[in-house]
Amino acid sequence: MPRRTLDNPLVPAVLGLLLEQPSHPYQMLAELRKRSDNNAAALNRGSLYNVVAALAEAGWVAAQGQQRAGNRPERTVYALTPTGHGELVRQLDSRIRNPEREFSRFLGAVTYLGALGPGGAAEALTERAGRLRERTAADEERLAEALASGVPRLHVIEAEYALSLARAELAWIDAIVDDIRTGALEWPAGPAGSGAGSGAGSSDSGPAASAAPAESGQPER
Amino acid sequence: MPRRTLDNPLVPAVLGLLLEQPSHPYQMLAELRKRSDNNAAALNRGSLYNVVAALAEAGWVAAQGQQRAGNRPERTVYALTPTGHGELVRQLDSRIRNPEREFSRFLGAVTYLGALGPGGAAEALTERAGRLRERTAADEERLAEALASGVPRLHVIEAEYALSLARAELAWIDAIVDDIRTGALEWPAGPAGSGAGSGAGSSDSGPAASAAPAESGQPER
DNA sequence: GCGCATATAGTCTATTTGGACTGTTAGAGT
DNA sequence: ACTCTAACAGTCCAAATAGACTATATGCGC
Numbered sequence: 001m002p003r004r005t006l007d008n009p010l011v012p013a014v015l016g017l018l019l020e021q022p023s024h025p026y027q028m029l030a031e032l033r034k035r036s037d038n039n040a041a042a043l044n045r046g047s048l049y050n051v052v053a054a055l056a057e058a059g060w061v062a063a064q065g066q067q068r069a070g071n072r073p074e075r076t077v078y079a080l081t082p083t084g085h086g087e088l089v090r091q092l093d094s095r096i097r098n099p100e101r102e103f104s105r106f107l108g109a110v111t112y113l114g115a116l117g118p119g120g121a122a123e124a125l126t127e128r129a130g131r132l133r134e135r136t137a138a139d140e141e142r143l144a145e146a147l148a149s150g151v152p153r154l155h156v157i158e159a160e161y162a163l164s165l166a167r168a169e170l171a172w173i174d175a176i177v178d179d180i181r182t183g184a185l186e187w188p189a190g191p192a193g194s195g196a197g198s199g200a201g202s203s204d205s206g207p208a209a210s211a212a213p214a215e216s217g218q219p220e221r
Numbered sequence: 222m223p224r225r226t227l228d229n230p231l232v233p234a235v236l237g238l239l240l241e242q243p244s245h246p247y248q249m250l251a252e253l254r255k256r257s258d259n260n261a262a263a264l265n266r267g268s269l270y271n272v273v274a275a276l277a278e279a280g281w282v283a284a285q286g287q288q289r290a291g292n293r294p295e296r297t298v299y300a301l302t303p304t305g306h307g308e309l310v311r312q313l314d315s316r317i318r319n320p321e322r323e324f325s326r327f328l329g330a331v332t333y334l335g336a337l338g339p340g341g342a343a344e345a346l347t348e349r350a351g352r353l354r355e356r357t358a359a360d361e362e363r364l365a366e367a368l369a370s371g372v373p374r375l376h377v378i379e380a381e382y383a384l385s386l387a388r389a390e391l392a393w394i395d396a397i398v399d400d401i402r403t404g405a406l407e408w409p410a411g412p413a414g415s416g417a418g419s420g421a422g423s424s425d426s427g428p429a430a431s432a433a434p435a436e437s438g439q440p441e442r
Numbered sequence: 443g444c445g446c447a448t449a450t451a452g453t454c455t456a457t458t459t460g461g462a463c464t465g466t467t468a469g470a471g472t
Numbered sequence: 473a474c475t476c477t478a479a480c481a482g483t484c485c486a487a488a489t490a491g492a493c494t495a496t497a498t499g500c501g502c
Contacts, residue, residue, distance in 0.1 A: 004487095005487085005488065005489095008488090009324060009326065009329055012329050012330055012332075012333060013329060013332070013333075015333075016332065016333035016336065019333070019336060024451085025451080025452085026450065026451050026452075027451095029451095030449095030450095042324065042490090044489070044490050044491070045451090045452080045453095045490085045491075046453085046454085046455095046488095046489065046490060046491065046492095047488080047489055047490070047491095049451095049452070049453085050488070050489075074451080074452090075450085075451065075452090088333070088336060089336055089337060089341075091330070092330045092333055092334070092336055092337055092345075093337060093341065093345050095326045095327060095329070095330035096327065096330050096331070096334075096337075096342075096345040096346060096348075096349050097345050097348045097349055097352075098349070098352065099327070099349055099352055099353045099356065100326060100327075102323070102325040102326070102327070103230060103262050103263065104323040105230065105316045105321060105323070106316060106317065106320070106321075106323070107379055107382065107383065108230055108233050108234060108262060108316070109233055109312070109313045109316035109317050110317070110378060110379045110382055111233075111234070111237065111379040112233060112234075112236075112237035112240070112309070112313055113313070113317075113375065113378060113379075114375050114376070115237065115240060115309060115310055115313055116310060116313055116314060116317075120310075120314065121317075124313075124314050124317040124318050125317060127318045128317055128318055128319070128320055131318075131319065131320055132320045135320065152407060152409045153406060153407065154334065154335050154406060154407065154408060154409060155335070155409075157331060157334060157397065157406075158328055158331045158332040158334075160393070161328065161331055161390075161393055162328065164389050164390070164392070164393040165386055165389055165390065165393075167389070168385050168386055168388070168389030169382075169385070169386065171385070172381070172382055172385040172386075176378065185374060185375060185378075186373060186374065186375065187375060188373045188375060188376075225457095226457080226458070229458090245481085246481080246482085247480065247481050247482075248481095250481095251480095263459095263460095265459070265460055265461075266460085266461075266481090266482080266483095267458090267459065267460060267461070267483090267484085267485095268458075268459060268460070270481095270482070270483080271458075271459080295481080295482090296480090296481065296482090443502105444501105444502090445500105445501095445502095446499105446500085446501090447498105447499095447500085447501100448497100448498085448499090448500100449496105449497085449498080449499100450495100450496080450497075450498090451494100451495090451496090452493105452494085452495090453492105453493085453494075453495105454491105454492090454493075454494095455490105455491095455492085455493095456489100456490095456491100456492100457488100457489080457490085457491105458487100458488080458489070458490095459486100459487080459488070459489085460485105460486095460487085460488095461484105461485095461486095461487105462483105462484090462485085462486100463482105463483085463484075463485095464481105464482085464483075464484095465480100465481090465482090465483105466479105466480080466481085467478100467479085467480080468477105468478090468479080468480095469476105469477090469478090469479100470475105470476085470477080470478095471474105471475090471476085471477095472473105472474090472475090472476105
């Protein structure tokens, strides 16, 4: 029994999909998964059903009744209500108007970049740049293909946006790596800003500091 | 009784703080709040205590015993263990190396920009740009002041990074607004890519479509 | 024609989160 | 000296999430 999850990254995505055509949750999931890769929000079954239920409770979407095809488990098909359409517009508008501070794992990590030491930091950043460059190139290609095949540009602007940011990140990383290598970015030793080297971690050392920096392949999870 | 929240935006932040000096949760909270404004992660009491407990259970941090100053409620002071230091390095390294797709509310909204109609979209984007520009200018100033007052650049790179991205976003928004105004960005009518105007929302209309786009001041929450 | 892998659809529950609630104490105002 | 407020420090619980689990139905290989 959900209550009101009406502020949630999935909400605009669900409403947006229903704007195109009525659908049942499982189908939305599949559709969103397919479009994903930069699209919105981490996707999860439980969450989706939850959100849809909340949306239905709030009257933003309405069940159009059960269907059963072939004879799979019953699927409840939902459609956008006028209220829902209004709310979608309201939410989109609001989310666009107010820039919110967004936090990324990368931003969180960069904050403590110092702990890696100049060598370790440069190395890790360089690897990120490499991977990012590959991914970005692939995304660019996909975008170009989509446009070439007649998809209207409006329907892929989110990809354009993501690409812009990715390029900016790349440029930034390259610049920082350069500054580390040339010494333009100084590396104050030890923990805080205080010069006193109170503890752990020999003042800097070459590449990786103490503990081996993981298998550096997969994410840590 | 927490289990293992060891992958969590707060984790690097907490470990990073303890790298500077031992501290108790409430203090970390205050410190993180102060540094916030672009720093890492949404901050919340419950979550923080939870994370610290998990960290302690895992042996990444260790309680240094109770203290009571003046005579406030007891505060348990935690310090980073060698294991914790190693894990911090490992996590930072991993988060930097692997670029992950990050989802922002803005990205999610832009995906369905079409629903606002060209007028509504241009207007909303313009307002965002304005606010973003203000905020960015303020951030730039703060950054400059910090550097001028002797804070080592390494300790404010996350601000540099955030600024780079903000500037890129601004440039993108400006370009898109332009393309909308000049008509370079075409606006296919109706729901999906299908030309058929099946339903709600008169094909475009001026500024805001149906329902009034909120009090457009505060976030919707 | 029979079993097995996979796709379909959904439910259920253990972690996590956010934020309300509790209680203390130092300091400001009167 | 006495009350009142704001800062301090934490606990606790309802709401939300992620993802494991259930169950049927195709369709493929053998």
